[in-house]
Amino acid sequence: MAKNFRVCAKESSNQSISLQLFGDFDASSACELINVLDESVKKTSKVAIDTDGLKTINAFGLDVFLPRMSWLNNTRGDIEVTGRFSGVFSVE
Structure with missing residues (x-):
């Protein structure tokens, strides 16, 4: 786990989970977020x-995160990225 990165998960409803990201996003953070997403899409599709x-x-x-997010988004769930950095997380 990256010392300077945190993911806060909140179940909005039975069908959606909100994840808030804090700190610096690097390769270690990407792996942590991938693990959280893998667990989240098992519980809900959004x-x-x-x-x-x-x-x-x-x-x-x-580079570590986007291919996995794209795969999860296309096969197992609907992942929406919001906030001031949403553009860099967009998968073309």
């Missing part, structure tokens, strides 16, 4: 990720 609490985003962290 996951909202709020990026407003992030301070910095490392390009390698995105």
